Structure formats: C-alpha cells, structure tokens
Amino acid sequence: MGPQMNTIMLLLIFTGLVGMLLVVFFMLDRVNEIHKHSDIPQRGQIDPAAVFGGLTGKNLWDALIGVPMPGWDQKRIAAIRPRYDLVLQKHLELLFEDGKLDGREGFASPVRCDRMVPTLRGEIESWIPHEFASGIYRAGYALATTPEQDREPIRQQIDMVGDALYAATGLPPNPLSAILMPLYERPKRPTEDDEAN
Numbered sequence: 475m476g477p478q479m480n481t482i483m484l485l486l487i488f489t490g491l492v493g494m495l496l497v498v499f500f501m502l503d504r505v506n507e508i509h510k511h512s513d514i515p516q517r518g519q520i521d522p523a524a525v526f527g528g529l530t531g532k533n534l535w536d537a538l539i540g541v542p543m544p545g546w547d548q549k550r551i552a553a554i555r556p557r558y559d560l561v562l563q564k565h566l567e568l569l570f571e572d573g574k575l576d577g578r579e580g581f582a583s584p585v586r587c588d589r590m591v592p593t594l595r596g597e598i599e600s601w602i603p604h605e606f607a608s609g610i611y612r613a614g615y616a617l618a619t620t621p622e623q624d625r626e627p628i629r630q631q632i633d634m635v636g637d638a639l640y641a642a643t644g645l646p647p648n649p650l651s652a653i654l655m656p657l658y659e660r661p662k663r664p665t666e667d668d669e670a671n
Contacts, residue, residue: 526554530599531588534558538643552644559645563653564591565600566610566636570654573614585611602639609635610654617655629655 527550529537537543537551538558568589576582585608590597613632620628629651636650 525557525595525598529554531601534599535601535603535643540644555643555645558643561591561593561598561600562602562639562643562645564593565589565602566639566650567654569607569610570614570617570632573611573616574618575614576611577615577618582615606635606639613654625655 526534527546529543529546533543537546538555543551568591569585572583585604587604587607588599588601591600609631613628613635616628616631617625632651632654633649637647639645639650640647
C-alpha cells in the first residue's frame with residue numbers, strides 16, 4: 475500500500491502545481507489586458523507638441539536657425555531655445571560616444587544626422603546637419619585612437635564645431651570640449667621636498 479500511496483500523492487502534487495501555473499498565467503494575462511486598456515502614457519514616448527510646439531527633427535533645427543515656420547515667430551522660438559540646448563547637448567554626447575566606441579573597435583560606421591535623444595520625459599527626435607554630426611563623430615573616433623598627450627587638436631576641433639553649432643542655433647556659446655572631454659586634474663605625487671616637511 476506504500477508505493478500506491480506515494481504515486482497518488484505525487485499525482486496530487488503535480489496536479490496542484492499545474493493548476494497553480496494556470497492561475498498565474500491567467501492572472502498575468504489579465505494584468506496585461508488591463509494595462510493595455512488603461513490610459514497610462516508609454517515611457518519613452520514624448521508628445522512633441524508639449525515640448526517644442528510640434529516641431530521635431532529637421533523642422534525643429536530649421537526653426538532654430540531662422541527658417542520661417544508657419545505659425546512661429548521669433549518670440550516663440552526664443553522660448554524653446556533653452557530646452558533645445560539640452561537636447562542638442564545630449565545628441566552631441568551620443569555622437570561623440572559612438573565615435574569613441576567605433577575608434578576602440580577599429581572601424582568607422584556611417585554618421586546619421588537624425589537621432590532619438592533620451593530625455594527625462596522620454597525620447598525626442600533631434601537632427602543636426604551632417605558636417606556638424608560627422609565632425610563630432612570624427613573627434614570621438616580620433617580621441618580613441620590618439621595618445622593622451624596629442625589630444626589638444628581634437629579639443630580645438632570640438633570647440634570649433636561647437637561654436638558653429640551654437641552660433642547657428644542662436645544658443646549662448648559654450649566650450650563643447652569641456653563637456654565632451656573634461657580635463658581632470660591629476661593628483662600630485664608627493665616629492666622629496668614635501669616628504670621632508
């Protein structure tokens with residue numbers, strides 16, 4: 475009677491586990507269904523009308539450099555410039571990091587002018603002209619392949635591209651190399667004179 479009892483107990487446990495799995499899958503399906511029908515905004519999607527008045531990508535760039543846009547005056551464009559400064563900076567950081575990564579791996583990939591830039595509220599489409607995008611990408615690539623003591627021309631190239639970008643968009647000038655290539659002060663090594671004191 476012992477082996478039959480063990481078999482019955484194992485079948486009951488197995489049946490219970492299968493039942494619990496079915497309940498869990500049913501509950502997960504219900505939660506997903508409820509979430510799908512709720513009006514919770516998706517993370518990662520941002521309403522361009524709420525941030526830049528409906529302008530994204532190349533249209534946003536064109537408005538900021540002075541190309542007339544229907545329904546937009548200079549006062550309204552000036553109001554979105556400070557927010558665009560953050561998007562532009564993040565776009566440039568991403569291009570620079572792509573260049574550094576490709577430089578470490580030893581191959582250059584094509585540079586795209588448009589990019590989905592992550593912000594705290596979600597992603598926004600950003601666009602900059604190819605000459606600026608490729609200049610920042612090439613600087614990142616060169617940084618990864620150049621010895622540390624020979625990096626000053628890269629810093630100058632970044633600042634030159636940054637000055638042109640900020641001038642074109644009407645943003646206040648900002649040394650872009652200070653953001654992309656911050657200078658770190660190295661701790662001084664104690665000398666014999668310091669140790670004697």
